[in-house]
Amino acid sequence: MKNKLRPAITLLALLTLFTGVIYPLVVTGLAQVVFPHQANGSIIIVDGKVYGSELIGQQFDNPKFFWGRPSAVGYNAAASSGSNYGPTNPALLEAVHARINALKAADPDNLLPIPVDLVTTSASGLDPHISVAAALYQVRRVASARGVSEAEIRSLVEKYTEGRQLGFLGEPRVNVLLLNLALDGIQ
Amino acid sequence: MNTYSWIQLGFYFVVLVALVKPLGSYMAKVYQGERTFLDPVLAPVERFVYHISGINPRSEMTWKIYAVAMLMLNILGLIVVYLLQRLQGILPLNPQGLGAVSPDSAWNTAVSFTSNTNWQGYGGETTMSYLTQMLGMNVQNFVSAATGMAVLVALIRGIVRHTAKEIGNFWVDMTRSVLYILLPLSLVLALALVSQGVVQTFSQYQTVSLIQPSAGNEAQVIAVGPAASQIAIKQLGTNGGGFFGVNSAHPFENPTPLSNLIEMLSILLIPAALCYTYGKMVGDTRQGWALSAAMTVIFVMVLGLAVWSEQRCNPVFAAIGIDQTQTNINPGGNMEGKEVRFGIVNSALWATATTAASNGSVNSMHDSYMPLGGLVPMWLMQLGEIIYGGVGSGLYGMLAFVIIAVFVSGLMVGRTPEYLGKKIEAYEMKMASIMILVPVVVVLVGTAVAVISPAGKAMIFNPSAHGFSEVLYAFSSAGNNNGSAFAGLGANTPFYNTALGIAMLFARYWLAIPTLAIAGSLVRKKKVPESAGTLPTHTPLFIAWLIGVIIIVGALSFLPALALGPIVEHLMIFR
Numbered sequence: 001m002k003n004k005l006r007p008a009i010t011l012l013a014l015l016t017l018f019t020g021v022i023y024p025l026v027v028t029g030l031a032q033v034v035f036p037h038q039a040n041g042s043i044i045i046v047d048g049k050v051y052g053s054e055l056i057g058q059q060f061d062n063p064k065f066f067w068g069r070p071s072a073v074g075y076n077a078a079a080s081s082g083s084n085y086g087p088t089n090p091a092l093l094e095a096v097h098a099r100i101n102a103l104k105a106a107d108p109d110n111l112l113p114i115p116v117d118l119v120t121t122s123a124s125g126l127d128p129h130i131s132v133a134a135a136l137y138q139v140r141r142v143a144s145a146r147g148v149s150e151a152e153i154r155s156l157v158e159k160y161t162e163g164r165q166l167g168f169l170g171e172p173r174v175n176v177l178l179l180n181l182a183l184d185g186i187q
Numbered sequence: 188m189n190t191y192s193w194i195q196l197g198f199y200f201v202v203l204v205a206l207v208k209p210l211g212s213y214m215a216k217v218y219q220g221e222r223t224f225l226d227p228v229l230a231p232v233e234r235f236v237y238h239i240s241g242i243n244p245r246s247e248m249t250w251k252i253y254a255v256a257m258l259m260l261n262i263l264g265l266i267v268v269y270l271l272q273r274l275q276g277i278l279p280l281n282p283q284g285l286g287a288v289s290p291d292s293a294w295n296t297a298v299s300f301t302s303n304t305n306w307q308g309y310g311g312e313t314t315m316s317y318l319t320q321m322l323g324m325n326v327q328n329f330v331s332a333a334t335g336m337a338v339l340v341a342l343i344r345g346i347v348r349h350t351a352k353e354i355g356n357f358w359v360d361m362t363r364s365v366l367y368i369l370l371p372l373s374l375v376l377a378l379a380l381v382s383q384g385v386v387q388t389f390s391q392y393q394t395v396s397l398i399q400p401s402a403g404n405e406a407q408v409i410a411v412g413p414a415a416s417q418i419a420i421k422q423l424g425t426n427g428g429g430f431f432g433v434n435s436a437h438p439f440e441n442p443t444p445l446s447n448l449i450e451m452l453s454i455l456l457i458p459a460a461l462c463y464t465y466g467k468m469v470g471d472t473r474q475g476w477a478l479s480a481a482m483t484v485i486f487v488m489v490l491g492l493a494v495w496s497e498q499r500c501n502p503v504f505a506a507i508g509i510d511q512t513q514t515n516i517n518p519g520g521n522m523e524g525k526e527v528r529f530g531i532v533n534s535a536l537w538a539t540a541t542t543a544a545s546n547g548s549v550n551s552m553h554d555s556y557m558p559l560g561g562l563v564p565m566w567l568m569q570l571g572e573i574i575y576g577g578v579g580s581g582l583y584g585m586l587a588f589v590i591i592a593v594f595v596s597g598l599m600v601g602r603t604p605e606y607l608g609k610k611i612e613a614y615e616m617k618m619a620s621i622m623i624l625v626p627v628v629v630v631l632v633g634t635a636v637a638v639i640s641p642a643g644k645a646m647i648f649n650p651s652a653h654g655f656s657e658v659l660y661a662f663s664s665a666g667n668n669n670g671s672a673f674a675g676l677g678a679n680t681p682f683y684n685t686a687l688g689i690a691m692l693f694a695r696y697w698l699a700i701p702t703l704a705i706a707g708s709l710v711r712k713k714k715v716p717e718s719a720g721t722l723p724t725h726t727p728l729f730i731a732w733l734i735g736v737i738i739i740v741g742a743l744s745f746l747p748a749l750a751l752g753p754i755v756e757h758l759m760i761f762r
Contacts, residue, residue: 016326021322082552086756089653100507113508136516168198173528
């Protein structure tokens with residue numbers, strides 16, 4: 001038993017050194033040199049001003065902005081979480097109703113069907129994207145709130161639509177933060 | 188299901204299968220002590236490790252000594268992870284100034300990471316300092332994965348060798364697993380993930396002002412950290428413990444569909460390739476392919492159920508006019524708790540892969556799945572995570588089922604059952620039965636205790652049948668070392684931390700030790716020459732028989748419990 005203790009302790013210490021110290025440091029070093037933008041959180045900086053991260057959504061409920069996915073944590077990027085509501089939970093239905101009402105109140109004459117991702121919370125609470133359908137649903141509202149033509153807003157949505165990666169991976173989507181920045185003339 | 192859904196599912200399988208043979212034969216070389224292309228770099232490091240630790244790589248161990256060595260390394264690791272959490276407040280590399288973790292949570296997490304479960308009662312970014320994540324979680328991600336692989340390799344040696352005593356040297360198997368397999372793969376994967384946007388930094392959390400500030404909500408604090416290095420090994424080592432609270436649903440942990448694809452491939456990569464390693468080491472690759480064929484058949488069946496269940500409309504939502512139809516601009520389906528960039532198919536595929544393996548990482552919230560969509564991951568865990576399964580542990584769990592299948596078929600035709608030239612007798616059968624029954628007992632008894640005790644019931648989040656599913660899922664996960672959750676359950680309480688901690692310990696070591704015992708018994712036996720009465724174990728007939736045994740055992744054990752949870756909930760929605 002005792003002659004197993006020394007290898008156990010030294011091996012754990014060495015493996016800690018390799019996998020817990022050297023490995024993360026090497027990855028950090030390489031990442032900071034080769035991919036510094038990504039490694040530090042894909043932060044959006046325009047003219048020296050910091051606007052957020054390309055990958056982390058923000059809360060929008062003003063009619064002149066596109067709204068992102070509902071978030072269970074109000075886009076708190078230091079405490080990610082989903083809602084964890086089960087499909088039969090009455091609280092889920094209630095929350096979805098409230099979101100539908102908010103969308104209708106901001107744009108009463110919109111007769112398009114509401115895409116599911118616009119009224120359901122994301123897994124992370126930080127989803128930076130909405131579906132293309134969810135963006136198109138909001139074009140009318142944003143255009144009238146800003147007093148510009150729908151065609152202008154729609155072409156901006158098209159510009160910020162990301163296709164499937166490599167042509168077939170994932171879903172086509174719109175980055176809400178980048179789109180809203182573009183609406184405010186920040187690109 | 189549209190064309191893109193099919194293409195993505197098909198592409199995933201093609202890439203996975205293409206990687207099995209090269210990685211599998213490389214790992215066989217590593218475990219047989221042969222020269223590999225990494226030797227020029229790693230052989231000196233390996234020799235250095237043995238020299239410092241006083242390990243003689245040529246001296247081998249009996250199964251009992253092998254088990255003692257395994258337990259000692261794991262217990263030491265458990266103590267270190269516990270102490271790191273309790274002391275992180277006074278230790279360095281803690282830019283957020285996070286305090287000590289509570290004793291019950293620290294115990295739960297220490298067991299969780301040493302047992303390759305990575306059940307997380309805590310949220311990473313709000314609880315653990317960078318130092319704890321690196322020296323605690325990260326190290327155990329490697330050590331626990333390598334432990335599973337070592338135990339598997341010892342079992343394979345038990346099958347291959349005859350009239351011998353020793354089944355290898357645990358220290359050597361550990362060292363070679365980490366140095367030659369886990370570290371190089373992790374390094375490559377971590378950098379690939381950073382290229383997609385996974386963070387890797389030691390700076391403190393970023394604060395940014397909001398585009399649309401509101402009263403009391405003017406800035407956003409964005410958690411960052413050395414995430415990529417941990418995410419790579421948590422995927423590869425079937426660990427699953429996320430850097431951030433929501434695991435691979437977090438945009439910094441899994442930013443793009445491509446990062447999602449490679450993380451999903453990493454879940455099953457080593458477990459699937461180990462089947463080939465197995466075939467190679469027993470000298471008949473057909474044996475390995477047969478096992479992976481059985482795994483794949485079950486995987487595809489339940490994957491179909493999961494994708495179908497999540498992609499179809501929730502009738503409750505359809506009734507209020509929400510558009511859930513899948514089109515080229517709308518992912519459709521059940522998007523509650525899912526990310527737009529992944530959509531339905533990548534979420535359901537991940538959920539299936541992560542529970543088929545004992546990974547337990549998530550890219551969507553399983554608690555919000557439709558009843559049958561949630562049943563799939565639950566049942567895959569309850570089968571014992573042998574559909575590819577954990578690194579090492581999946582295959583040795585599968586071999587326990589093989590022993591049962593061989594034994595039962597032997598009884599049917601009235602011959603002494605044998606497997607790969609070794610007689611399967613009462614001792615092996617007892618050990619295999621322990622391996623299959625212990626998790627069943629842990630899951631069902633644990634669930635029963637939780638749902639009749641006030642402390643267990645108090646933390647249930649969703650009402651009615653779904654609440655029961657939360658508890659059943661938690662014990663299925665802990666009792667099979669998975670680590671995923673129906674995360675609504677408030678599991679960070681003394682009751683659940685303690686109960687699930689015990690479940691994880693049982694599930695890990697009461698499987699690993701009987702596995703080594705089987706290895707120790709088989710290694711002593713003579714090799715029986717193949718005869719006309721030998722049941723070939725690589726044929727479609729045997730594969731079908733094996734699948735049957737797995738499904739019958741899994742269904743009989745858990746159907747009553749599943750009927751009370753997801754099945755009744757399904758019937759409530761779709762009357």
